[in-house]
Amino acid sequence: MLITEDLCIKILDKCPDIKQLKKIHCRLIIDGNLVSASHIALKLMKAYSECRQIAVTRQLFDEFPQKDVVFFNVMIRSYVNNEFYEKALRMYRNMFKFNINPDHFTVPQVLKACSVSENLWVGLQTHVAVLKKGLHSNLYVGNGLITMYGKCNRLLEGRQVFDEMPSRDIVSWNAMVAAYAQNRMFEDALEICKTMMQCSTSKPNAGTMASLSPALTTSTSSTNVMFMKEMFMNHARESLISWNVMIAVYVNNSMPKDAVNLYQQMENYGIDPDSITVASILPACGDLSALLLGRKIHSYVKTKRLLPNLTVENALIDMYAKCGSLNEARKVFDEMPTRDVVSWTSMVSAYGMTGDGETAITVFSNMQNSGIAPDSISFVPVLSACSHAGLLNQGKHFFKLMTEEYNIIPRLEHLACMVDLLGRSGRINEAYDFIKKMKTKPNDRIWGALLSACKVHSNMEIGLVAADHLFELVPEQAGYYVLLSNIYAKAGRFKDVTNIRSIMKSKGVKKEPGVSNVELNNQVHSFLAGDQSHPQSKQIYQELEVLVGKMRDFGYVPEVDSALHDIEDEDKGNHLAVHSEKLAIVFVIINTKAFTPIRITKNLRVCEDCHIAAKLISKIVEREIILRDTNRFHHFKNGICSCGDYW
Template sequence: MAFLLLPLQPHTIKVALARFSTSAQVPKSISSNGLSLSLIGMSKAGSVKEWNVMIKGYVSKGMFNEVLALFKEMLKAGLRADSFTLPCALKACAALSHLQHGKSIHSYLVRSKTVDSCVFVGCALVDMYAKCGKIEDARQVFDKMSERDVISWNALIVGYAQNGRCDMTCKSFCEMQSQGVKPDFVSTASVLKASAHLESLNLGRQVHGFLVTSGYEKDAFMGSALTHMYSKCGRLVEARLAFDQMSHRNRDVVSWNAMIVGYAQNKHHDHVLELFQEMQLAGLKANLVTIASVLRACAHFSALQQGKEIHGFVIRNEFEADHFVGSTLIDMYSKCYCISDACQVFDRMPERDVVSWSAMIAGYSQNGNCLDALYLFKDMNIRGMEPDSVTIACVLPACARIASLQHGKEIHGYMIKNRFASDVLVWNALMDMYAKCGSIQDAKQVFDGLYHRDSVSWSTIIGGYAQNTHYDHALKLFAEMQLSGVKNDYATIASVLPACANALALRHGKEIHNYIIRFGLESDVFVVSALVDMYSKCGKIEFARQIFEKMYDRNVVSWNAMVAGYTQNGNYSEAFQIFRQLQHTEVKLDPITIVSILPACARLGTLQQGKEIHNYALRRGFDSSVSVANSLIDMYGKCGSIDVAHKVFEKIQNKDLVSWNSLIAGYGMHGHGEEALRFFRLMQQTGIKPDHITFVAILSACNHAGVVDKGRYYFDCMSQDYSITPRVEHYACMVDLLGRAGCLDEAYIFIKNMPLEATADVWGALLGACRTYGNIKLGEKVADFLFKLKPEDTGYYVLLSNIYAAAGRWNDVAKVRTLIKDRGLKKSPGCSWIEVRNKVHEFFVGDKSHPQSEEIFTFLKSLDRQMKDIGFRPDTTFVLHDVEEEEKEQILCVHSEKLAIAFGLLNTSPNRPIRITKNLRVCGDCHTAAKFISKIAKREIIVRDMIRFHHFNDGLCSCGDYW
């Protein structure tokens, strides 16, 4: 500002009006409080000094329209404005952004040659042009000024800052010093702010040095500005030093906020919460800025309890009406997975701005309530609230999550209609939506149409191709990005590494790893987590663990990557070990953690541990996440509790395709084919279209239920009605379905007519059927294909050996065993395991290593006698050794599943079911024995083998002896 005007009190204005009326006709409409003024009828003029008193009064009250009206009448009265009147008039023009009036006064100044002679007028003119957005005009006026003091320079420096010209703010500051003008408080504060914006650490440090020599360093305002500058430059240690050097008495809420916001912007959310506590202990009351930063920290850590305490503070201090605080509360509750609390905050807001609507839409989307997000977006439009770019970027992920391409296209049309063309943020979100809806070509069209592509654009399209299994395209685009000149950042690396992971492109992954080291990107936890994931998926779990162990700072993403890595590599015990370690850290588990560990429970059949994780998810509110609920359905289904899986399914408000697929697959695995088909029909009625995974589940259900005709029907309608091209896994299901039903020749012809090359899984299904039906000739032919396709897989050699053994062709059995030995292969031993009191117990055939083995073997002999008493006869055809019948019976008696069942009966309460998991297919003798044991022990025995579930109860099996 060019000069200071002291405010006049109301009684001063009354006196001025009284004096003014003696020399000028004052209209009746003028009032002592200055709320209205009519100058119509003024005929006589007082002195310039008296007019200036009146102008000064109105300036002090901020009544700038009256100032301009009075100035105009003054000129009409023939009076010449002086060096006091003119700055006042220009100040009014600046405050009202009346550029035209300001230019008229400038013309008057030029004519009267006042601008060159009076520094105050020149400063006011610079200030007026700057505040009216004409900074270049302001500079021209400044350059023509004959005299420039610190106030003149301040007017220019502040003007540049107000117009967002931080570069010129800094340049003018340096120029002022070079001309020998010493900066003051105003110029220093402006250039510190500009340095922060430009992240110009060197200039900021120079200004800091000036403040130290000038004695301003410990001033609260300057200390806050220094703290803000260092924080924006990412120098938090120096920011904290500047904050700590301020006197405790001088620290006001602005000072504390500068440090708190600095920590928040640099994602040091733990320090935000610590400093907030210190601020409270210092007796300072938080304001809206403080609250917003602390709530974001609570959101980051899912610190729900602390977030609720701050919400209480907000209510007590009546901050709820503030749009910004309300939106931040919605965001906090949403990220703490308390979407119902977020809704309550949203519903209680007296007024909602576009930020509030966007926060609520984002909250619904983040918590899997995608339909609610879309309904709210529609409601927002109906109510006349116009969405902005952030709103669009919030609602598009909801379309992506439920693969609603139609909704996404409608929003795309809205974007085109409302000209969102210049906002790259929104087009990146659109690209991501198309990619996640499987329409990668549409995503590419959006990408190709972008005038400006930032690193997010490249990361999104690279990630999109990776998500749609076009891994080669993703890697090719990554190479193009490097040639384009756009710098790779953390997000790009985190997008391309999954392409390497899923393509098993270990060589490319290692090259990117070298790039990460070379450019110092290994400090980013998300990049390192993506590396852990890449090495895990490429089967190099030991490399992944080494990288994980070297991480200085591990967040939940890195822990999740390690848990998922062990699970994906079949190291389920190690997955649980990492999971338990995570629980003992300060890192808060998130829904992804639950989704990563539940498959380990599912694979091991550890229902009790799965239930504990479910309870944890309930306590944290994670059960509202659709992905968590889907994983729970899968876990319960694979752990033998299909009824509980169904209950979880029913509680999901917004069921997606994965929800339906998980339940259908679960029913199919349990042999409930009709239930699986019923839910398939219900899914169709809801409007959700099946995908290739749905049909794998349906065909498997038909397979386990033995409904061949329905299997043929659904295989045909997959391509005819849904335009889904059958994949190799669908052909494998059909071969298994036909083979299991005894249609071996039809299955063989089916394979020969496949448009795809038959894989080992397809031929393996037929070989298994040959074993069941004792078809040696076809079995030998199929085995020949398999030995060429997968010569290292011992399972196929064992199947052929079983076919020979069942026919008593022991010489051929010996030949197969010799072949296995000559090729250096090892047969995977049959293994069964059972979970008792949260501990998994493993058993192998004839295993005597268990501490209770003596008791188990004794108990099995007793059971064997009881079974024989009621009609059980061992089926020695399942013994693959040429030994005497008695020895065959002894071998059968100690199969791994029988040992596990015996252990379960000895160590669990009589009313609880026995749950066994087996790594191979259950043999016919053990299947029959389990039926007899269930009747004798009056216990339900649930066995999950590599094919399906068997529920044994009262002498019967749920499979109806069809497996």
């Protein structure tokens, strides 16, 4: 059967699969000269390109005897769409050998190739050709130039093109926003976006949100976050990209509760999350210990068959680990068809945070045996695991392994782990000598680790040295004043405690309020010390009073030393009784069935009094309490904590 020209075009326009395409091609060759018609040849080239058969596309191009600018445009576009950017630029240069001038369809594709490959030299040459040919007023050419200059870190040239454009569309504005954001000029990116919002012809859309995301996800300015939220609410709410960007903005600006609320709104709007949404929201679930929501998302991932997906699986491991559910984290890990260094590192970190240093070391060794070389990030959790478990010799071994076998230059994170490891083990002088021998200038984390160790082991002399460095480096950081205050209190030097409090007042240094989060029925509840804003506050305080009475029967006496720096009220025992952890624990007790585990996340280190109280409560109510503070996990069960009172 002879194939007609109309039938051929109709089939090729439908983007046939490769098998059907080859049949059509063979039929055209058998049936006669139809394949030699330029418009049919071009259709075949485009179809093969869409099937990623770029070699056949090039063969058709080479075999056609009379090539015009359209043939070159199709070939260049084919290379660009299939990510052969250098070949696209070589094809562009070949045009001039054939005395064929590029047109307004050629230039945007060439500029895209220059952008991705960051080939500024060809980009500049193309800009010169654009000016000579009078193509600079073309909208698509202008957009391509802005993108190219942004990718090549030539913001002045890109802005000049933008300012001189006779007309702009949404792509022009987004290209300029992206150019600034990619070059970390975040304030300029936001200013362009704000100007854009005032423009009557172009309004922000999902592309703007995506372009702005590098600026907002790395920014800690509450004003910028509110601006992004306003844009999201007013202009881009209907797009999945916009929801994803806004969730990422909240997560990366330490606003996990807002991220979770937004995710739940997204579900209410009937918008199906994709793998990007899932990978973005799972860290927020981990930060809040929102295990039920995390499990629900995991179930959704399975239902929608979003697995295997390395990014999502790694996020699931991290979420379960942060929620204190090691078994579920390990199950995800064991079921992964492939693992990368992030997967292994997350598992090492999971065991390390719970104080299971031996298993953390085993997982780290298994990673090495699997053929995956640990990177500098991988050594942080294994060193930290050794520190939390008191494994001094093993920690020293891994530090030596990192520096001598893997030739990794220690970063401040590794050095802080070593100071913490030595300090926790009571090697205060050795830790101090380690700091003095460091080639890198110590930061506040390193001196803070030393100060914490001095507090535990009552080393006043070195503790004061560490405190002096801390007050110079971070004079506004209240936590270090608190540590020094506790050292004085422990030594009975209450006059010095008063002096520390006076210094804090004179400098305007205020302790960050402790916040404890707990999840119930897919909703996260937050508590502050002495908080009475919760609808169940009356019932919580009544139950807490009963519990404190039972705790006293077990010999509980409030650990008031840790409160001396903190309050004016002399009734420190009563103040400690209403710390946020205790309120959160009681809230779960009165709202769940017996034996239900209690999971809490706190933004600060758990105080000694709350640690003692949690141990007693776990015994009294016969419940496991999983509390994650800024340092580690505490698994309280039957009056014992997994940390062995070593935190």
